[in-house]
Amino acid sequence: xxxRESKRGVLRAALVAVAATSLVACGDKDTVQLTGAGATxxxxxxxxxxxxxxxxxGHQVNxxxxxxxxxxxxxxxxxxxxGATDGPMTDEEIAAVGGAVVHLPTVLxxxxxxxxxxxxxxxxxxxxxxxxxxxxxxxxxxxxxxRLAALNPGVALPSLDILVVHRADGSGTTFIxxxxxxxxxxxxxAKIGRGKSVNWPTGVGGxxxxxxxxxxxxxEGTIGYVELIYASxxxxxxxxxxxxxxxxxxxxxxxxxxxxxxxxxxxxTDFRVSIVDAAGADAYPVASxxxxxxxxxxxxxxxxxxxxxxxxxMTRPEAAAMAAELHYAPLPKSVADLVAARIETLTAGGAPIxxxx
Amino acid sequence: xxxRRRLSGGGRGDTVFKALLFLAASTIPALLIALVIELTRGAxxxxxxxxxxxxxxxxxxxxxxxxxAWPAVFGTLLTSALALLLAVPLALGxxxxxxxxxxxxxxxxxxxxxxxxxxxxxxxxxxxxIFVMIPFLRTWVYPVLEARLGFLPFxxxxxxxxxxxxxxxxxxxxxxxxxxSVSREVLLAVPPGQREAALALGATRWEAVSTVIVPYAKxxxxxxxxxxxxxxxxxxxxxxxxxxNRHEIAASLFAPGYSMAAVIANEFAxxxxxxxxxxxxxxxxxxLFGVTVIVNGAARLMIxxxxxxxxxx
Numbered sequence: 270x271x272x273r274e275s276k277r278g279v280l281r282a283a284l285v286a287v288a289a290t291s292l293v294a295c296g297d298k299d300t301v302q303l304t305g306a307g308a309t310x311x312x313x314x315x316x317x318x319x320x321x322x323x324x325x326x327g328h329q330v331n332x333x334x335x336x337x338x339x340x341x342x343x344x345x346x347x348x349x350x351x352g353a354t355d356g357p358m359t360d361e362e363i364a365a366v367g368g369a370v371v372h373l374p375t376v377l378x379x380x381x382x383x384x385x386x387x388x389x390x391x392x393x394x395x396x397x398x399x400x401x402x403x404x405x406x407x408x409x410x411x412x413x414x415x416r417l418a419a420l421n422p423g424v425a426l427p428s429l430d431i432l433v434v435h436r437a438d439g440s441g442t443t444f445i446x447x448x449x450x451x452x453x454x455x456x457x458x459a460k461i462g463r464g465k466s467v468n469w470p471t472g473v474g475g476x477x478x479x480x481x482x483x484x485x486x487x488x489e490g491t492i493g494y495v496e497l498i499y500a501s502x503x504x505x506x507x508x509x510x511x512x513x514x515x516x517x518x519x520x521x522x523x524x525x526x527x528x529x530x531x532x533x534x535x536x537x538t539d540f541r542v543s544i545v546d547a548a549g550a551d552a553y554p555v556a557s558x559x560x561x562x563x564x565x566x567x568x569x570x571x572x573x574x575x576x577x578x579x580x581x582x583m584t585r586p587e588a589a590a591m592a593a594e595l596h597y598a599p600l601p602k603s604v605a606d607l608v609a610a611r612i613e614t615l616t617a618g619g620a621p622i623x624x625x626x
Numbered sequence: 627x628x629x630r631r632r633l634s635g636g637g638r639g640d641t642v643f644k645a646l647l648f649l650a651a652s653t654i655p656a657l658l659i660a661l662v663i664e665l666t667r668g669a670x671x672x673x674x675x676x677x678x679x680x681x682x683x684x685x686x687x688x689x690x691x692x693x694x695a696w697p698a699v700f701g702t703l704l705t706s707a708l709a710l711l712l713a714v715p716l717a718l719g720x721x722x723x724x725x726x727x728x729x730x731x732x733x734x735x736x737x738x739x740x741x742x743x744x745x746x747x748x749x750x751x752x753x754x755x756i757f758v759m760i761p762f763l764r765t766w767v768y769p770v771l772e773a774r775l776g777f778l779p780f781x782x783x784x785x786x787x788x789x790x791x792x793x794x795x796x797x798x799x800x801x802x803x804x805x806x807s808v809s810r811e812v813l814l815a816v817p818p819g820q821r822e823a824a825l826a827l828g829a830t831r832w833e834a835v836s837t838v839i840v841p842y843a844k845x846x847x848x849x850x851x852x853x854x855x856x857x858x859x860x861x862x863x864x865x866x867x868x869x870x871n872r873h874e875i876a877a878s879l880f881a882p883g884y885s886m887a888a889v890i891a892n893e894f895a896x897x898x899x900x901x902x903x904x905x906x907x908x909x910x911x912x913x914l915f916g917v918t919v920i921v922n923g924a925a926r927l928m929i930x931x932x933x934x935x936x937x938x939x
């Protein structure tokens with residue numbers, strides 16, 4: 270039990286504490302809190318960037334990695350300051366916001382093919398687009414299929430049934446994968462198409478990259494696709510895929526960046542471009558941008574400045590180095606320059622965003 | 627204030643208290659109604675597009691915008707039914723053993739241990755299912771079933787692991803504690819006089835259990851079963867992780883399938899097929915809600931009839 274005197278003391282201490290906190294809160298008037306939501310794939314690098322940006326500027330960014338679809342939805346409803354997505358907004362979605370959206374690529378992602386064939390050990394298999402499409406269509410059913418054997422001369426492919434494992438949850442990873450299959454296979458494009466969830470003709474569905482991985486690891490003869498970063502972090506085997514120039518290319522930071530360098534972007538591009546099956550001898554063919562979504566004209570000048578500052582910060586070499594550390598392929602210079610130029614076109618209340626604090 | 631007024635139930639305090647209680651009591655039905663209205667509104671687009679045919683249609687193609695719920699509806703009903711089929715005898719057996727046959731000093735600890743199973747989060751069950759149960763089943767159990775019973779379409783290969791059967795088995799494990807724990811309470815509540823009378827008349831332990839104790843408690847046991855069924859119908863996470871997530875009905879229990887809750891959990895966060903896809907998922911939620919209401923209603927009716935006919939409780 271507290272006596273009256275000490276009760277008063279506690280009260281006083283509490284009041285002082287409250288006053289002190291509010292003083293601190295008032296002290297840093299020109300820092301703002303930004304909210305963003307969307308893609309889960311770039312979340313590790315975004316949170317690292319936001320943290321570094323906060324330490325440098327005091328602007329706090331609260332990012333919820335709730336999935337690309339939900340990110341687009343929240344951006345459309347105006348409940349967040351910016352969105353993030355692995356698949357660009359569709360024309361209808363852009364119409365829903367009256368065209369008021371700028372897509373800004375941040376880093377690159379790639380999907381890899383992974384499998385479970387213990388008899389092959391560390392062998393890195395080779396695939397091409399048509400073969401992958403036919404495996405995922407359920408037309409190539411055995412590992413010792415002549416077409417797979419032709420792609421992998423000298424490899425003793427086992428006589429096993431192929432079991433396809435795909436993502437069951439809607440995901441950007443699936444979008445990239447089906448975008449690639451649609452690009453290289455007319456049959457896939459006509460029957461299945463591209464999307465974050467599609468009507469899979471064969472196989473079992475795992476939840477998340479980890480669900481697919483577990484399924485692949487547990488059953489011999491499985492084949493699946495996962496994010497490059499996830500695959501390298503978990504030591505999964507992955508294969509080389511034949512690109513448009515006829516080269517078999519392994520997914521690496523360089524080959525993924527090369528895929529983005531292979532696309533020709535006009536100065537006024539909206540950045541909503543697919544870079545699957547890109548040109549270029551060393552381009553890895555199953556890659557994609559991931560985007561931030563911002564409004565071209567923002568009402569709140571303080572927030573607009575903070576967002577613009579972050580975007581500028583993000584295009585600096587230090588930011589790209591952080592991305593590479595986490596195995597995210599950075600934008601090639603040609604794209605980064607275009608992004609940097611686009612950032613300067615953002616406005617606040619119709620006027621250019623002022624420099625400085 | 628005179629004592630008579632107080633007795634007659636008047637007074638401002640009582641009125642306020644009554645109003646507050648009424649308010650509290652009416653929030654539940656109000657929430658339920660709001661839920662149905664909101665689900666119906668969200669599902670409007672899919673209802674207009676597909677009508678009631680959605681329930682029995684199949685094919686789930688977010689890209690083309692065609693949706694049919696039947697594989698998921700069927701998967702939910704099948705996994706729940708299988709889980710009940712396996713869990714009820716087991717749970718009931720444990721409950722009877724623990725109330726009638728087990729040595730006194732192990733009754734409490736064993737019951738507590740089983741009840742603890744009910745407190746495990748379903749995602750943990752899912753992980754356990756992926757890492758422990760499926761590898762075990764795929765190595766030791768499924769090949770035997772396939773070899774011995776493979777001539778039946780239900781046990782035809784190939785065996786992958788994640789399947790309707792795996793999901794049903796994890797549901798079995800998950801609902802046993804509910805059914806066991808409630809049945810046990812009900813059996814404990816059977817008056818000792820009933821038990822003693824049966825034994826005094828020369829009944830064996832088994833006869834006492836089968837002719838007196840279980841019939842006496844049967845409406846309560848049915849209630850326990852319904853509780854388990856409710857959990858099985860709505861279980862999401864563990865099923866999603868083990869059922870294989872395929873919008874298809876296969877004859878074999880070794881084949882992957884889908885359940886309504888699993889479809890919603892998987893696809894809602896990233897309902898990328900646009901507003902129609904999202905609407906179809908909400909329609910699916912409405913159907914799941916409807917199925918739960920129907921199953922529970924039917925079960926209540928059954929209890930009520932058993933209770934009336936039996937007249938024991």
